[in-house]
Amino acid sequence: MAAAPRHREKIVRSAAVLFRRQGYAGTGTSQILTVSGAPRGSLYHYFPQGKEQIGQAAIEYAGDLVTGTLARLTEQRPTPGDVLREYGRLLAGWLQDSDYRDGCPITTTLLELAPESEGVSAAGRRAFAAWTATLEQALLAAGADPVRAPRLASLAIAALEGALVLARVQQDSTVVTDAADDVADLFDAATR
């Protein structure tokens, strides 16, 4: 080895931030390079398949962050309903703090590339699966019906995902906390 690989991480992180705000096609590789401070050579050294591979890496990176946050909340909060309520509040706060620019970190890229790009679709599938699995485990641990749990978990992710779109367009994050609270009530009812 030589010259520590300083740039790979910065490229992925910068790409994730930019894709989240302006979308995949709306973000040029040059912009990723400017923001990350990496030279073009490094980009194609780490990502020989080019931009699409960066899209995949960015989704994996951002997806893991969300999974980690959900897992942490699951440990901290007493019930699955409270996990969801708290996560809704977190999302609403981030949205407001960014002037309604930072929505879901993977949705935009996925909508632009899925199902056309297989690699990106697979990364998105893994991310969504991990998120729903985390909620599903929490529901099962709280005594929910094994048939009902996965469906409720998917509903929660879908509702939050959609609420983030509405909130961004309406520049009002109420819909996010409201949706989280409503589905959380369903969680409560299913684990009582």
Added chain:
Amino acid sequence: MAAAPRHREKIVRSAAVLFRRQGYAGTGTSQILTVSGAPRGSLYHYFPQGKEQIGQAAIEYAGDLVTGTLARLTEQRPTPGDVLREYGRLLAGWLQDSDYRDGCPITTTLLELAPESEGVSAAGRRAFAAWTATLEQALLAAGADPVRAPRLASLAIAALEGALVLARVQQDSTVVTDAADDVADLFDAATR
């Protein structure tokens, strides 16, 4: 007047289809022209503010189609819950028929441009407002609590919106019908 304006409509319709599948930035004006059969001059004749104005027109066009569908269902189906269940089935069918390419017709463009582009954001706001208003009216007509109705309507749109993203990535439309059915049960409970 002279030379009947043949091309405007075709430009908007083609743009709506393309934006829905590949996103706004991922669709070039040349592609819109090829698909619509219009010449470049016509595009900038009808849309002097260029591509962004087409994005706005495409959102208005697609938004009105959805509003119309929801209004029609509201007349045909006995309860708001049944409207939602039926609409979920329609969406799932369209998604499957298009090999999971045709999701929500306005989400992708909105996520790419909102809140940066004011015109596009406003068009999206109007579309979402019309959709939720249609469901809200149905809920109120069925005797739902005036405080609860708008919130339930927003939840329904958010859940469907998010479910369409999940379904497209997972190439499985079950989540759409499931989400619609779950929220429809809430509609039923609120109008009983």
Added chain:
DNA sequence: GCTAGCATGTGGACCAGTCTGTATAGCAGG
């Protein structure tokens, strides 16, 4: 009722800039 003039819309050539991706030279560390 003819025609000149005019607004509306068509068709496409063209431009400057940007895009993704390639090629290759240089550099640091084992």
Added chain:
DNA sequence: CCTGCTATACAGACTGGTCCACATGCTAGC
């Protein structure tokens, strides 16, 4: 000295947008 990485110059395709000559069909004036 060889390998992993950095750094930059460059290429070809394509982008959104401008411009202008031309076709079309209504209307005012005679």
